[in-house]
Amino acid sequence: MLDVYFRNKLTELQDLSKLKVRKLKITNCENLDTVNEVPGCNSIVEEETNSTDSDEEIYSTDDDDDDDDDDDDDDDEGEEEEEESAKEGKTRALFGAIHPRNSVRCIRSKMAAIMQGIGAATALSSSSSSFDSKGFQLPSVKYFPERKATSLVVRSDGRLIPGSNLNARNVSGRLVTNAVAAKADTSATSTASKTGHELLLFEALREGLEEEMDRDPHVCVVGEDVGHYGGSYKVTKDLAPKYGDLRVLDTPIAENAFTGMAIGAAMTGLRPIVEGMNMGFLLLAYNQISNNCGMLHYTSGGQFTIPVVIRGPGGVGRQLGAEHSQRLESYFQSIPGIQMVACSTPYNAKGLMKAAIRSENPVILFEHVLLYNLKERIPDEEYVLSLEEAEMVRPGEHITILTYSRMRYHVMQAAKTLVNKGYDPEVIDIRSLKPFDLYTIGNSIKKTHRVLIVEECMRTGGIGASLTAAINENFNDYLDAPVMCLSSQDVPTPYAGTLEEWTVVQPAQIVTAVEQLCQ
Amino acid sequence: MSSAVSAMKIHQPLPLPTTATRSPETPLFDPFKSNSSFLGSTHKLRINSLKSASSGYRRSAVVAVSDVVKEKKLNNSSMVNLITKEEGLELYEDMVLGRAFEDMCAQMYYRGKMFGFVHLYNGQEAVSTGFIKLLKKEDSVCSTYRDHVHALSKGVPARAVMSELFGKTTGCCRGQGGSMHMFSKEHNVLGGFAFIGEGIPVATGAAFSSKYRREVLKEADCDHVTVAFFGDGTSNNGQFFECLNMAALWKLPIIFVVENNLWAIGMSHLRATSDPEIWKKGPAFGMPGVHVDGMDVLKVREVAKEAVGRARRGEGPTLVECETYRFRGHSLADPDELRDPAEKAHYAKRDPITALKKYMTENNLASEAELKAIEKKIDELIEEAVEFADASPHPSRSQLLQNVFADPKGFGIGPDGKYRCEDPKFTEGTAHV
Numbered sequence: 001m002l003d004v005y006f007r008n009k010l011t012e013l014q015d016l017s018k019l020k021v022r023k024l025k026i027t028n029c030e031n032l033d034t035v036n037e038v039p040g041c042n043s044i045v046e047e048e049t050n051s052t053d054s055d056e057e058i059y060s061t062d063d064d065d066d067d068d069d070d071d072d073d074d075d076d077e078g079e080e081e082e083e084e085s086a087k088e089g090k091t092r093a094l095f096g097a098i099h100p101r102n103s104v105r106c107i108r109s110k111m112a113a114i115m116q117g118i119g120a121a122t123a124l125s126s127s128s129s130s131f132d133s134k135g136f137q138l139p140s141v142k143y144f145p146e147r148k149a150t151s152l153v154v155r156s157d158g159r160l161i162p163g164s165n166l167n168a169r170n171v172s173g174r175l176v177t178n179a180v181a182a183k184a185d186t187s188a189t190s191t192a193s194k195t196g197h198e199l200l201l202f203e204a205l206r207e208g209l210e211e212e213m214d215r216d217p218h219v220c221v222v223g224e225d226v227g228h229y230g231g232s233y234k235v236t237k238d239l240a241p242k243y244g245d246l247r248v249l250d251t252p253i254a255e256n257a258f259t260g261m262a263i264g265a266a267m268t269g270l271r272p273i274v275e276g277m278n279m280g281f282l283l284l285a286y287n288q289i290s291n292n293c294g295m296l297h298y299t300s301g302g303q304f305t306i307p308v309v310i311r312g313p314g315g316v317g318r319q320l321g322a323e324h325s326q327r328l329e330s331y332f333q334s335i336p337g338i339q340m341v342a343c344s345t346p347y348n349a350k351g352l353m354k355a356a357i358r359s360e361n362p363v364i365l366f367e368h369v370l371l372y373n374l375k376e377r378i379p380d381e382e383y384v385l386s387l388e389e390a391e392m393v394r395p396g397e398h399i400t401i402l403t404y405s406r407m408r409y410h411v412m413q414a415a416k417t418l419v420n421k422g423y424d425p426e427v428i429d430i431r432s433l434k435p436f437d438l439y440t441i442g443n444s445i446k447k448t449h450r451v452l453i454v455e456e457c458m459r460t461g462g463i464g465a466s467l468t469a470a471i472n473e474n475f476n477d478y479l480d481a482p483v484m485c486l487s488s489q490d491v492p493t494p495y496a497g498t499l500e501e502w503t504v505v506q507p508a509q510i511v512t513a514v515e516q517l518c519q
Numbered sequence: 520m521s522s523a524v525s526a527m528k529i530h531q532p533l534p535l536p537t538t539a540t541r542s543p544e545t546p547l548f549d550p551f552k553s554n555s556s557f558l559g560s561t562h563k564l565r566i567n568s569l570k571s572a573s574s575g576y577r578r579s580a581v582v583a584v585s586d587v588v589k590e591k592k593l594n595n596s597s598m599v600n601l602i603t604k605e606e607g608l609e610l611y612e613d614m615v616l617g618r619a620f621e622d623m624c625a626q627m628y629y630r631g632k633m634f635g636f637v638h639l640y641n642g643q644e645a646v647s648t649g650f651i652k653l654l655k656k657e658d659s660v661c662s663t664y665r666d667h668v669h670a671l672s673k674g675v676p677a678r679a680v681m682s683e684l685f686g687k688t689t690g691c692c693r694g695q696g697g698s699m700h701m702f703s704k705e706h707n708v709l710g711g712f713a714f715i716g717e718g719i720p721v722a723t724g725a726a727f728s729s730k731y732r733r734e735v736l737k738e739a740d741c742d743h744v745t746v747a748f749f750g751d752g753t754s755n756n757g758q759f760f761e762c763l764n765m766a767a768l769w770k771l772p773i774i775f776v777v778e779n780n781l782w783a784i785g786m787s788h789l790r791a792t793s794d795p796e797i798w799k800k801g802p803a804f805g806m807p808g809v810h811v812d813g814m815d816v817l818k819v820r821e822v823a824k825e826a827v828g829r830a831r832r833g834e835g836p837t838l839v840e841c842e843t844y845r846f847r848g849h850s851l852a853d854p855d856e857l858r859d860p861a862e863k864a865h866y867a868k869r870d871p872i873t874a875l876k877k878y879m880t881e882n883n884l885a886s887e888a889e890l891k892a893i894e895k896k897i898d899e900l901i902e903e904a905v906e907f908a909d910a911s912p913h914p915s916r917s918q919l920l921q922n923v924f925a926d927p928k929g930f931g932i933g934p935d936g937k938y939r940c941e942d943p944k945f946t947e948g949t950a951h952v
Contacts, residue, residue, distance in 0.1 A: 217736055246735050252768070257720045257761030264724020267709060268659065270731060291717055300702035300710070301693035302922035339929045360925035388931045388938070435931025435939070442934040474934050 196379045202372040204346035205235045208353035209273065211382065213243060216271065219357055220247045222262045223275030232277050233313055233372050259285035259310070263292045267304040271357060279314030279366065280326040293362045294337035309356045311365035313372070315406055315456055316493050316504050320369070325493035325500075329366055330462040333434050340433040341387055342366040342405040346376040348431060351385030359387060366433070368406045390437035396426030399450040399514055402441060402467060404430045407454045407505060414510035423514060433463050436470055442478075445471065449480040450517050454505055459487040481517050486510060601817050607875070607884045608893065610816055613652060614644040614872050615897045617668035620677060621847075623901050624667065624684060628851045632909075633684045637698045640668040642814075642846035645871035646778050647672045649819025650746050653827050659707040659745040661722035664699035665778075665845075666711045669748060674706040678904040687911035694914045695922065715749060716756035719775070722747035723762045726773035726836075733833075744772040744830040752783025754797045760804075763838065767805040770835035774826045775801075777840045778813065784849040785857045801838030813841030814869040817878070844869075919948035 199207065213219045220243075221227075221236055227250035230237035240248040251258040255276065262272040276282040282289065293306055316325040329340055339361050343349035349367070356363035393408065394415060403411045408429045415425050426444050430436065445451055451471055453464040464485040471483050486505045494500050602610065621639040628637055640647065643665075651660060651672035662669040670680055675691055683690025684698055692702050692711075700711035709725055712718040725745040732741040753759055754777050766773050777797050781788045789795050801808025807829075811822045819841060826837035844866035848855030879885045924930065927940035944950035 220731065220735075244735065246731055252761070252764055254761035254765065257723070257758050257765060260717065260720020260758065261724035261727055261762070261765065264661075264709065264721035264726075265728045265731070266724070267721065268707075268725045268728035270728050287714065287717060288720060291712070291714060292721060296702075296710070297925055298922045299692060299696040299700040300704075301691065301695050302925075303692070303702050303704040304709075305925040307925070337923050337929075339924075359929075361929045388928060432931065435929065437932050438934045439932045439936040 196377045198375055198377045199346060200372065201343075201346045201349050201367075201374045201376075202233050202235050204350040204376075204378060205343075205353050205367070206237060206239070208350035209236065209357070210239065210242075212354055212357040213239070213247070216357075218269060219271045219273065220249065220265075221273045221275060222249045222251055222258055222265075223273075224251055224253060224277045224281075226250060226275050231275065233367075233369075236275070255281050255284040256286075256288055260288040260292060262308050263288060263296065263306055266306045266308045266362075267296070271307045271309075273309040273311060273357065276310065276312030278324050278326075278369075279312040279328050280323055282310065282312065282328060283326075283331070286331070289332065289338070289364075290335045294335040297337060305360050306362045307360050308362045309353075309359075309365060310362070311353075311356070311367060313367045313369040315366075315368040315370065316488070316500065317369035319495055319497050319500055320493075321495050322492035327457045327462075327488070329364075329433050330457050330460075330465075332364055333463065333466060338362045338364055338434070339387055340364045340366065341431055342368075342433055343431070344368070344371060344405050344408045344429055346374060347378045348385055348391060348429075350378060351383055352387065352431070354382075354384045355387045358384065363387060366405060370406055371409075385431075388432050388435060388437055390440040391429040391431050392426075392440065393429050394425065394427040396424040396448070398424045398448060398518055399426065399452060400441070400444040400448045401425050401427045401452045401454060401510070401514070402430050403427065403454040404433060404463070405456060407456050410505060410507050411454050411510055414507035414514070417507065417511050418514055421511075421515075423518060425514060430467070436467060438470065438474055441467075441471065442475055445475045446478050449478055451479065451483045452510070452513050452517055453483065453485040453487075454510055455485070455487050456504060457487055459485075459490050462487050484513055484517055486513055601821070602884070604884045607879050608889070610648050610652060610820070611872070611875055611879065611885075611890060612893045612897065613648040613672055614816065614875065615894055616671055616677065616900070617644040617647060618872060619894075619897050619901050620667060620671060620680070620904075623681075623905060625847070625851060627681075627684070627905065633686070633698070635697060636664065636850050636852065637684070638665040638850045639847045640665050640845070642866065642870070643778055643780060643843045644668060645816035645819050645875075646748070646776065646813045646841045646843055649813075649816045650748075650774070650776060650823045650827075653820065653823050654744070654746065657707060657743045659709050659722070659725040659743065661709040661718045661725065661745060661747045662701070662711060663715055663718060663749050663753070664711070664713055665750075666699070666701045666708075666748075670701040670703060670706075670708050670711075673703070673708050675701065675703045675708060676904075677900055678907040679703075681901075681904040681908040682911050685908040685911070686913065687908055688914040688918065689907070689911040693918065693922070695918075709745075715753040716758040719747050719749060719753070719758050719762045722773060723766055723771060726766065726771035726830075727769070729772050730769065730833075742772065742831040742833075744774065744827055746774045746776055746827075748776045748778055750783060751777060751779040751781065751788040751797065752786065752791065753777075754779075754800065755792055760800070763800065763804040763806070763836075766836040770833060772830035772833065773836045774823070774830055775836060775838045777838070778843050779840050780843050780845045781862075782845070782849070782858060784853065796840075798838060798840040806836045806838055808838045808840070810840045810842065813843030814866065814871050814874065816871050816875055846870075916948035917946055920945055920950065921948075 209221070213221075221239065223231075223236075225232055226236040227240035227245055227248045229250075230240070236248055240250075251261075259274050259282070262274045265272050274285075276285070289310065293308060293310070296304055296306055314327055314329075316327075329342065332338065332340060339356075339359070341352050341356065341363060343352045343365065352365060356365050393412065401411050401415075408427070411425075411427050415427055418425050426448055428440060428444055430441070453467055455462060455464045457463045459465070464487045468483045468485050471479075486509055488505065489503045491503050493503055617640060621641050624633070624637060624639060627633055647668045651669065654660070654673070656674065660669055660673050667680055667684075670691070671677060679689070679691040680701060681690075682688075683692055683694060683696060683701065686694045686697065688694050690696070692700060696702060696711060699713045702708055702710050707725075709721055710718055712721070722745045725743075729741055729743040729745065732738040732743075747762075749759070759775075763775065765771070766775070779788065779797060783791065794800075796810070798808035798810040807826075809822050809826070812818050822839055826839055829835065829837055844863075846863070846867060876890055879890065880887060920927075920930075927945075928938050930939040930945070933939045933942065939945055939950065942950055
């Protein structure tokens with residue numbers, strides 16, 4: 001049944017000529033149901049069929065299932081899949097168009113998704129097919145038979161490695177296919193409306209930007225290649241022809257100066273949005289961001305406001321090298337007077353973009369290079385999210401996992417595994433990196449008494465470090481275990497894919513950490 | 520000196536009783552003997568600069584400004600009509616205000632009424648007065664840490680500036696800025712920046728705003744200009760060049776005024792700069808570069824008129840290098856031991872206030888008595904400012920957490936679910952955020 005399902009999907013996507021594998025995973029972006037993609041997670045697959053990466057993915061299967069149950073599960077799984085695809089109004093994420101610049105990255109992410117999709121399907125299915133090591137061509141995808149006490153460690157080169165024994169303590173004897181036990185908070189979802197439109201994250205950002213520019217003629221965009229080029233990640237595509245070269249200003253390569261210029265313009269009445277082509281470039285603008293953006297309102301005694309939005313893609317991408325893989329949230333968090341938010345889904349990207357533009361405070365909006373192609377259905381109606389609130393991704397009972405940006409997806413990937421093992425993690429996307437939403441976080445801690453922070457930031461002085469301190473200060477009495485923080489290694493991001501993968505937190509580590517905390 | 524005068528006539532039609540040369544006899548530093556034309560006499564420099572044609576564009580760019588002045592000069596047979604009596608008195612009053620204020624600052628500092636870094640403007644008043652008195656209220660001024668007099672010239676009341684220096688809550692920035700951060704929304708003083716070069720992009724942004732208003736928001740009569748003041752040390756900073764580029768590229772209505780007082784704390788401009796003639800850096804970016812005697816307010820004013828006019832007409836930016844000098848040290852903490860006393864004496868003779876006084880009395884624009892009356896008035900004003908500042912209250916604790924964010928929701932949501940700014944401790948200033 002799954003075979004058929006995937007085959008159908010394949011035919012839909014014949015035109016992705018760069019991909020050897022012509023299959024895309026459909027994923028529910030916000031609920032992260034059955035099959036999920038984790039952008040940039042694990043699999044790095046070459047474009048050719050000979051994939052030689054050594055990434056691993058760990059999927060757990062229900063090791064106590066008998067064969068009888070397996071058949072049932074299989075049937076259920078298939079049904080669910082079909083139900084799912086038929087449902088409307090449920091948000092889905094699909095890796096859509098390949099962005100020209102990110103083509104390789106997208107392919108890899110897609111491959112990752114496919115890998116996981118296959119993996120997940122493999123884990124959940126009981127049909128006797130085996131994994132094809134040569135490039136995942138659909139007709140030859142086979143699934144491994146169920147085994148007892150299995151954990152399916154699938155290398156992307158196709159070799160199967162008997163992994164550690166992961167006990168799946170699925171009490172009901174059924175495989176849990178949904179990581180999300182219940183619907184997320186209404187404030188974060190759009191599932192109520194069956195209407196709405198699907199778009200990719202960068203399009204959502206653009207939509208938010210365009211709506212605000214239509215609404216207020218003082219809103220303008222300043223940055224390198226934002227105008228005629230349409231933005232290096234196409235967030236400002238087609239805006240320059242619409243609004244003119246002065247409203248969507250292509251600047252020379254002078255970050256410090258044009259950030260300062262945006263601040264001066266903000267002081268005199270405009271509302272500029274500064275785009276850092278890569279967040280790392282804003283290190284050159286640190287003088288202006290720290291001294292003027294953050295402090296000018298205060299040192300002028302409140303006379304001048306700086307309603308500026310500084311945004312750009314950051315984070316570890318696909319072998320972009322050390323300098324293009326920086327996470328500046330840790331550097332900026334000490335600057336008084338600024339707010340920092342990180343978007344992770346098209347829904348919250350658009351909402352946060354609009355909120356940031358409307359805010360009178362200077363806001364730094366962190367986007368992630370690998371998340372630009374996430375697809376989601378978002379409401380047609382206008383909506384603005386709160387800059388200070390966190391987002392409940394998955395309610396749970398056993399442990400609070402706090403995360404943001406790309407790591408949200410690694411966490412949800414791990415949550416899948418954890419749920420199958422019988423844990424019930426509560427996942428919160430903190431969204432607001434400065435200030436922290438201590439209310440949502442606190443309520444969660446009071447319920448679960450255990451906290452795991454998963455971030456992509458560096459270990460030292462990162463967001464996780466600050467959050468750990470804040471939690472210990474405010475909620476110490478409610479903790480049954482020390483706060484654990486999983487961050488990236490304090491290492492300049494290496495170019496080599498294998499090394500790069502090990503600097504960033506992977507779902508397997510998250511699973512291990514949760515198990516450790518929940519003992 | 521006749522050659523000096525004839526050269527000066529190009530853009531300095533006013534023969535002042537003082538010489539226009541820097542130390543004519545002794546070069547300042549031995550290693551630069553080869554550059555003696557610059558060191559030795561700036562008047563010679565001006566002739567050279569006008570005659571040299573390293574590129575036709577450059578020369579025309581420089582001469583463009585001076586040509587206008589030259590024409591004006593030729594049209595006026597007498598040189599008296601440069602300013603009217605009212606204008607003269609206004610300029611005089613402004614310069615005396617600046618001088619008296621700064622002198623009072625020094626007194627107050629040594630009496631322990633103000634602390635930290637205080638940078639005084641004595642000797643450079645001609646630049647501030649020459650430019651700012653031509654501006655409208657809506658025009659913006661952006662400065663550095665030596666900003667007291669820029670704020671005063673722009674119209675910020677002396678009492679507000681003095682209170683700010685005393686750190687009182689009635690200061691123009693509520694005591695939160697201090698000497699180096701003079702801001703005024705009402706008078707469009709955009710600061711006041713402690714790091715040099717930091718203010719130039721902000722000024723460029725204000726100019727961009729003006730252009731944006733004119734072209735995007737269609738406020739057709741918006742012709743606000745911005746004047747950015749900074750020093751010779753700043754003209755070696757990257758932000759300076761980046762902004763010159765952008766301003767010229769987009770023809771922003773901004774005037775970059777270099778107050779070249781030859782010293783950046785203890786670093787001589789000649790030791791820090793490969794080509795000390797800063798005005799040359801303008802044409803390199805496509806804007807006129809003008810060099811003017813910054814100790815003479817009338818010359819500065821003439822150049823400023825042209826530059827401001829250019830900006831208002833939308834013709835783009837101008838770089839004006841004002842050769843000037845600060846009579847005091849870099850700041851009140853600077854012992855000022857490094858500068859040659861002969862150099863200081865030389866410039867003391869060119870005090871802009873004495874020069875203007877002499878001009879006005881000699882040309883019968885004002886009598887001694889009138890000028891004395893102005894001086895007295897200013898003294899009283901300064902005294903009153905000090906009294907006001909003394910009597911003003913210190914900021915209360917509740918002011919600590921105000922103004923950090925324009926929208927205080929930015930402090931976030933506390934553990935109790937309410938926004939932190941709603942916490943009463945917050946408004947008291949005792950909350951920890």
